[in-house]
Amino acid sequence: MTARLTIALDVMGGDRAPAIVIDGANIARERFPNVDFLMVGDEQRIEPLLARLPLLRKVSHVLHTDKSVSSDEKPSTALRNGRRSSMRLALDAVADGRAAAAVSAGNTGALMAMAKLSLRTLPGIDRPAIASIIPSQRGETVMLDLGANVTCDAQNLLQFAIMGDAFARAVLGLTNPTIGLLNIGAEEMKGREELRQAAILLRESPLAAQFHGFVEGNNLSTGSVDVVVTDGFTGNVALKTAEGTAQLIVHFLRESFKSSIWARIAYVLMRPALTQFRNRVDPRRYNGAVFVGLNGIAVKSHGGTDGLGFANAIGVAVDMAMHGFIDKIRSQVAVLQATSADPTPAVSLAP
Amino acid sequence: MTARLTIALDVMGGDRAPAIVIDGANIARERFPNVDFLMVGDEQRIEPLLARLPLLRKVSHVLHTDKSVSSDEKPSTALRNGRRSSMRLALDAVADGRAAAAVSAGNTGALMAMAKLSLRTLPGIDRPAIASIIPSQRGETVMLDLGANVTCDAQNLLQFAIMGDAFARAVLGLTNPTIGLLNIGAEEMKGREELRQAAILLRESPLAAQFHGFVEGNNLSTGSVDVVVTDGFTGNVALKTAEGTAQLIVHFLRESFKSSIWARIAYVLMRPALTQFRNRVDPRRYNGAVFVGLNGIAVKSHGGTDGLGFANAIGVAVDMAMHGFIDKIRSQVAVLQATSADPTPAVSLAP
The missing domain is CATH 3.40.50.10950 (Rossmann fold)
Structure with missing residues (x-):
């Protein structure tokens, strides 16, 4: 029992x-x-x-x-x-x-x-963070910080990685979740100093084997890693950008279904499949951000x-x-x- | 001629x-x-x-x-x-x-x-930036910087606003484009210091009447303002997050169309409407980032x-x-x- x-x-x-x-x-x-x-x-x-x-x-x-x-x-x-x-x-x-x-x-x-x-x-x-799950092509990804800390140093980011790892184990049931640091990938602009330092700390930490280096914004959705670590400013902007983009695409899609009589008939035929689609992008499904x-x-x-x-x-x-x-x-x-x-x-x- | x-x-x-x-x-x-x-x-x-x-x-x-x-x-x-x-x-x-x-x-x-x-x-x-157009529910939005400068001060952001204004006039043909600074909106965390300073500079600048204050990540897609100003790190993450999310939603949608025989028939009926949809989310349509x-x-x-x-x-x-x-x-x-x-x-x- x-x-x-x-x-x-x-x-x-x-x-x-x-x-x-x-x-x-x-x-x-x-x-x-x-x-x-x-x-x-x-x-x-x-x-x-x-x-x-x-x-x-x-x-x-x-x-x-x-x-x-x-x-x-x-x-x-x-x-x-x-x-x-x-x-x-x-x-x-x-x-x-x-x-x-x-x-x-x-x-x-x-x-x-x-x-x-x-x-x-x-x-x-040193500082708590806000963590949540977001949908990806491979399933689900843990992201933190989503807004508690507008600036973070390398130590904060290392600690967020530890908390994100524990989150992925507890909520997603993963055994050795992979971890990435959110950065930008354009040439000669290898991102911010604190990220390079955090990468060094992570490579020397007990999480070294799980650390997959830097990831970019699009990797949030591809699910390249199980845990994405970032500061609260970037994380909040990324999360809200993703929510806004999902709404935009659904808006475009809704207009397509109204665009002709054939599309309206198609809508009726597709209703069960669209319910499944709607469930997958339903923000309620990912409700619940944790103060970690x-x-x-x-x-x-x-x-x-x-x-x-x-x-x-x-x-x-x-x-x-x-x-x-x-x-x-x-x-x-x-x-x-x-x-x-x-x-x-x-x-x-x-x- | x-x-x-x-x-x-x-x-x-x-x-x-x-x-x-x-x-x-x-x-x-x-x-x-x-x-x-x-x-x-x-x-x-x-x-x-x-x-x-x-x-x-x-x-x-x-x-x-x-x-x-x-x-x-x-x-x-x-x-x-x-x-x-x-x-x-x-x-x-x-x-x-x-x-x-x-x-x-x-x-x-x-x-x-x-x-x-x-x-x-x-x-x-002081510093050039990378600017581009992104789709929104109201049409199109100019966003900059998309990756040239990983950190920016208030003066840089003010100059980006000037360049974004000129971009929106030249490429979108707008007469008095509205301008927003990308920030996070959670309570007691009003974002970063340089953003608060940039807002003061903008309110005292010739662009004051066009400046609509802070916007959040989801406003990129709602089109609340015509020009979104941010540093190159945040802009790059937001742009790539939006691209990744769009791909994720289209991926979910494609799976829905394959999920039953009725959905496959619906797909055929909807093909012309879906072509229009695909055109609207086609990244080629928004190709061309400008070094401003x-x-x-x-x-x-x-x-x-x-x-x-x-x-x-x-x-x-x-x-x-x-x-x-x-x-x-x-x-x-x-x-x-x-x-x-x-x-x-x-x-x-x-x-």
Whole structure:
């Protein structure tokens, strides 16, 4: 019998909270029969929704608070005034061990700031990052950082690689995920200095055998490596560019299907195949970005998602909790620190 | 009667040179009856190809050289040893006024290095950039820098905005193109310092009315602004990410069309509509990146393109030459310098 796992939900976070959070939990309940939910939020609004879902009610515990963080609140304000908010209490439940992970569709900046304060950064990690899965021609790729750090040095990038490796093992179930550093490939412009330094660090690290060197923007989709490491500025631009391009192509495609009577008939014939296509490019499928590098699992859902998308974010949290994501990072950091404690350092930072 | 225009072609540059260059010139000849070609390369290989195309032969002049720059040559080596290469001689023809623009599908790094040396940077411009057009839901967007400068300061970005404005006027025919700075939008992480400074400079510049502030990666495809300004690292990653994503979606789509007998029938019915779709996402359509900020027009074609793609790169060169692209930059720089020569500077670099 599998041990039961508790996931804390910020029921008040997101554009259509609390309804989509409860919907998402109900979908996740079917997928993960060993999961209990700690529902943090306004019980006056949660209880009527749960009353209609007796099976979910049975695996849920409501932690009442009438405070929540608004979507436009500054992280500094949220930190100061949000000690009793649903977001903060969900994270605190992870910090003191009552929950294995927290999921919120609320304000990204506030969630990051609160997660750092409540869960604290792991020893050996200088800066947490945001990681997520993106689709590729070969399956799925882990990418980080997606926006937590606008500039990064070589050490940060090395640490992101360690966290990305643990992510790919926990969520994608890979044994020795390959790792690439996102760079540009044009001749004589071999990218930025910190990337060259990070490549040197990686080649001397315990991840050396998994490190495949530099990759370029198009390799995110070809799936040339399992883990793509970059700074939060570049990662955020790349992720949003990919989302925008996917929407553009689907927009062009939709116009094609309307362009003639034959195309309209074709659309009807193709409907089942197009459903499969739509599922593959559905952003809800890849919902759930993880704040990695903390003493606990915090998952950020898109604010505008629906129940299905929120259930997928819960799924990411469950995968990470069940597969010992945090312990994997801890042990890799320990190995790395043992290596670099060597009195004759094998790593040279000279270009 | 329209004045005739000469375009210099590096006939030996690219994966399938000289054949695709000659093919491209022949397609461009039909589109632009007022264009002559200066074909720089090995006449032993060019003449037999031209012999089969008498109409192209009539508007072409061959400048013989048996030297060319290889695709894997280092820019520094190409600069030193390539003084008589087809690439260099094509650029020199622009420098001394025998041609209005040069087009090459050769080695990007070598072309950039040679173009800087041969054409020199425009007064008032610190660093040239690479600019191109990308498709969007509203039409087309100019993006720069796409890889010439891995790091940029606020002044560089302001100058890129000036060059992007001139590009959009010359190639897209816009009167007051809107301009955005590529940034990330997550809360409390308002992007990089140089971007905030560049935004201040732009708000105080002659382009202030056209400046729409920060845009994000997805805005490249929505077409929220006509010109997107970024550093060469981010621009290169974003461009390649968009290309990779487009390929991924088309890959998923192709699999959908094969997934059942009904989908295969639908494919036949949809063929004309899909041709239109394919044209809209065809990378050849957007072939032709321009090195902007030089005393002359140099256009870089993809190395692996075909005749149609190369013809489009020639088309970009023709548009820029016919619409006074360089003069537009010169006059904007003059206005900007007049503004900043003001004894009480309106521009503060304080954050």
